[in-house]
Amino acid sequence: xxxxxxxxxxxxxxxxxxxxxxxxxxxxxxxxxxxxxxxxxxxxxxxxxxxxxxxxxxxxxxxxxx
Amino acid sequence: xxxxxxxxxxxxxxxxxxxxxxxxxxxxxxxxxxxxxxxxxxxxxxxxxxxxxxxxxxxxxxxxxxxxxxxxxxxxxxxxxxxxxxxxxxxxxxxxxxxxxxxxxxxxxxxxxxxxxxxxxxxxxxxxxxxxxxxxxxxxxxxxxxxxxxxxxxxxxxxxxxxxxxxxxxxxxxxxxxxxxxxxxxxxxxxxxxxxxxxxxxxxxxxxxxxxxxxxxxxxxxxxxxxxxxxxxxxxxxxxxxxxxxxxxxxxxxxxxxxxxxxxxxxxxxxxxxxxxxxxxxxxxxxxxxxxxxxxxxxxxxxxxxxxxxxxxxxxxxxxxxxxxxxxxxxxxxxxxxxxxxxxxxxxxxxxxxxxxxxxxxxxxxxxxxxxxxxxxxxxxxxxxxxxxxxxxxxxxxxxxxxxxxxxxxxxxxxxxxxxxxxxxxxxxxxxxxxxxxxxxxxxxxxxxxxxxxxxxxxxxxxxxxxxxxxxxxxxxxxxxxxxxxxxxxxxxxxxxxxxxxxxxxxxxxxxxxxxxxxxxxxxxxxxxxxxxxxxxxxxxxxxxxxxxxxxxxxxxxxxxxxxxxxxxxxxxxxxxxxxxxxxxxxxxxxxxxxxxxxxxxxxxxxxxxxxxxxxxxxxxxxxxxxxxxxxxxxxxxxxxxxxxxxxxxxxxxxxxxxxxxxxxxxxxxxxxxxxxxxxxxx
Numbered sequence: 111x112x113x114x115x116x117x118x119x120x121x122x123x124x125x126x127x128x129x130x131x132x133x134x135x136x137x138x139x140x141x142x143x144x145x146x147x148x149x150x151x152x153x154x155x156x157x158x159x160x161x162x163x164x165x166x167x168x169x170x171x172x173x174x175x176x
Numbered sequence: 177x178x179x180x181x182x183x184x185x186x187x188x189x190x191x192x193x194x195x196x197x198x199x200x201x202x203x204x205x206x207x208x209x210x211x212x213x214x215x216x217x218x219x220x221x222x223x224x225x226x227x228x229x230x231x232x233x234x235x236x237x238x239x240x241x242x243x244x245x246x247x248x249x250x251x252x253x254x255x256x257x258x259x260x261x262x263x264x265x266x267x268x269x270x271x272x273x274x275x276x277x278x279x280x281x282x283x284x285x286x287x288x289x290x291x292x293x294x295x296x297x298x299x300x301x302x303x304x305x306x307x308x309x310x311x312x313x314x315x316x317x318x319x320x321x322x323x324x325x326x327x328x329x330x331x332x333x334x335x336x337x338x339x340x341x342x343x344x345x346x347x348x349x350x351x352x353x354x355x356x357x358x359x360x361x362x363x364x365x366x367x368x369x370x371x372x373x374x375x376x377x378x379x380x381x382x383x384x385x386x387x388x389x390x391x392x393x394x395x396x397x398x399x400x401x402x403x404x405x406x407x408x409x410x411x412x413x414x415x416x417x418x419x420x421x422x423x424x425x426x427x428x429x430x431x432x433x434x435x436x437x438x439x440x441x442x443x444x445x446x447x448x449x450x451x452x453x454x455x456x457x458x459x460x461x462x463x464x465x466x467x468x469x470x471x472x473x474x475x476x477x478x479x480x481x482x483x484x485x486x487x488x489x490x491x492x493x494x495x496x497x498x499x500x501x502x503x504x505x506x507x508x509x510x511x512x513x514x515x516x517x518x519x520x521x522x523x524x525x526x527x528x529x530x531x532x533x534x535x536x537x538x539x540x541x542x543x544x545x546x547x548x549x550x551x552x553x554x555x556x557x558x559x560x561x562x563x564x565x566x567x568x569x570x571x572x573x574x575x576x577x578x579x580x581x582x583x584x585x586x587x588x589x590x591x592x593x594x595x596x597x598x599x600x601x602x603x604x605x606x607x608x609x610x611x612x613x614x615x616x617x618x619x620x621x622x623x624x625x626x627x628x629x630x631x632x633x634x635x636x637x638x639x640x641x642x643x644x645x646x647x648x649x650x651x652x653x654x655x656x657x658x659x660x661x662x663x664x665x666x667x668x669x670x671x672x673x674x675x676x677x678x679x680x681x682x683x684x685x686x687x688x689x690x691x692x693x694x695x696x697x698x699x700x701x702x703x704x705x706x707x708x709x710x711x712x713x714x715x716x717x718x719x720x721x722x723x724x725x726x727x728x729x730x731x732x733x734x735x736x737x738x739x740x741x742x743x744x745x746x747x748x749x750x751x752x753x754x755x756x757x758x759x760x761x762x763x764x765x766x767x768x769x770x771x772x773x774x775x776x777x778x779x780x781x782x783x784x785x786x787x788x789x790x791x792x793x794x795x796x797x798x799x800x801x802x803x804x805x806x807x808x809x810x811x812x813x814x815x816x817x818x819x820x821x822x823x824x825x826x827x828x829x830x831x832x833x834x835x836x837x838x839x840x841x842x843x844x845x846x847x848x849x850x851x852x853x854x855x856x857x858x859x
Contacts, residue, residue, distance in 0.1 A: 132266030135459055137260065137394040144253045150651040158391035168255065171667050174660040176276040176350045176511055
């Protein structure tokens with residue numbers, strides 16, 4: 111019984127982590143983290159401004175569905 | 177699960193699904209509960225995903241778990257990033273879910289709930305999901321190439337050109353129609369207009385928060401923006417109840433159209449990222465939250481459907497839009513069943529994120545099932561309204577009359593009882609000035625959604641807040657589609673003009689930016705203006721045009737898919753894309769034929785132009801413009817159908833050449849490379 115509830119709570123934790131990861135991807139937070147890692151930078155106003163400039167052109171060409 | 181239990185479980189799902197479908201399809205006389213639609217949809221989707229998509233994966237496409245995807249081979253941490261399948265699923269769903277699956281089913285509800293629901297279920301399982309899945313998979317096999325590139329490579333130059341023109345064409349019509357839906361939702365509505373106006377300072381604040389206070393914390397700033405938008409909705413009530421501020425935010429339809437056209441131009445031509453990017457995030461946040469909330473509301477409330485399964489308007493005389501079930505129900509509901517626009521997403525960002533080939537099934541087929549479920553929920557929201565109320569909101573003044581009493585009498589005469597008093601009470605409950613003649617689908621959906629929400633939470637006291645929440649949600653993300661679409665259209669034009677004169681192709685050259693922005697905005701702005709000035713409400717002529725162009729793009733996608741299947745030597749399986757293709761060709765051809773040549777002036781553009789021509793001389797000046805609009809719409813429809821003919825003819829010739837052995841079947845796939853993820857998983 112205890113094992114089953116432990117498994118269930120583990121499943122919920124994993125589902126929560128995946129959901130959070132999906133939100134981070136949709137809202138470009140994951141892309142910003144990758145940008146920081148790629149350029150070996152830490153988060154700052156300047157770093158975010160550079161990221162936005164880099165990201166904006168690609169995003170502007172992206173279709174949005176009807 | 178044991179080998180005995182599993183088949184029994186699927187058998188139980190099949191029986192339950194059949195029972196729910198039979199209830200939905202065969203029940204007559206009594207109202208049914210919306211939960212039957214939900215059960216029918218969930219069982220159909222489960223069976224479609226488990227069996228049909230598995231068959232496609234194993235037999236038709238032969239997904240290879242050992243093959244590296246472009247995300248792995250070309251990984252650059254920017255565009256190409258191997259990503260968890262659930263994360264890609266969420267990303268893909270957020271990109272394909274737009275206003276279409278909400279508005280289309282609401283409009284098609286004029287036939288009753290049955291035709292639209294059956295088309296949403298069958299269209300998604302056998303058409304839309306298949307299209308999204310195969311295009312995603314073929315793009316993954318071709319380094320994430322776009323639909324236009326695949327059409328050029330696999331079909332030929334004409335295919336590529338038609339795909340390119342269709343994308344521009346659909347975008348222009350889509351943006352015009354979307355803008356019209358917003359205008360019809362916000363005209364004479366100070367509360368709604370105030371809420372949307374407030375999203376501008378809120379987005380600027382979010383932009384400042386993102387750039388200065390907490391760089392990169394988009395989720396945080398979106399949550400903050402959401403709270404502020406909710407406060408703006410609450411404040412809108414005060415605005416609407418006080419004459420002075422109410423006057424500032426009360427616009428006529430033409431005035432709103434001009435504001436939206438200027439907004440579209442500014443969004444495309446000016447560097448206003450501080451406003452647009454946060455608004456985009458906010459709109460996605462609200463969209464995902466509201467879809468979840470609507471699903472929870474329907475499950476909690478389990479509302480009764482007041483709309484009959486079939487209405488008298490199956491004969492084509494409907495007030496929302498004219499035309500018979502075939503083909504008009506099938507072009508009115510596009511995004512919830514099959515949408516060509518999805519093929520642009522499935523061959524855009526998504527293939528560059530897929531980690532394993534086998535995951536294309538869940539992302540491509542699965543996300544479209546989720547979108548289809550959104551369409552079913554929109555159908556439920558519309559059909560929970562009393563039919564009299566539904567037709568009062570969605571019928572144009574030219575058909576039911578301007579005065580509330582006349583409109584109520586006309587609609588009651590159709591067999592859908594409604595009184596002007598009942599409508600006045602509902603109008604007061606949602607905090608509007610009128611609900612009559614609010615065509616476009618958005619206000620009807622908002623009333624339905626507000627009823628579901630207020631019955632689940634807060635009672636009638638919160639009805640006005642929920643209504644304006646729904647209006648804000650629809651208008652916000654339609655405006656996001658509008659500004660993003662205008663920019664994408666501008667880039668596409670700049671790319672094309674660059675072939676004529678190089679400087680025009682420079683995306684940062686201001687004369688080019690201004691010229692291409694002006695062309696795109698003028699094009700959709702013209703359709704918007706035409707819709708605003710149309711006495712029939714605009715939706716009657718423009719929504720079918722949008723449906724035809726969207727299904728045209730799906731035709732292009734399915735031609736590409738069928739060609740690739742034939743070239744890969746699997747002609748015995750070509751029917752899986754050929755049958756939906758044949759269906760789409762049939763509906764786009766017949767819908768276009770009706771829209772151009774039908775002798776009924778409410779359906780045929782040319783018949784309507786002829787009717788206007790014989791009008792009295794006093795109306796001639798106004799009619800000259802309407803006649804021009806009708807002829808323009810007929811010409812646009814003819815151009816769309818010409819493109820369908822070209823792409824189908826070129827594809828058929830390619831199939832003939834390959835099948836008769838006159839041309840070797842050469843696929844333009846990228847070379848095989850083994851994936852490292854397979855061995856990583858084994859460890």
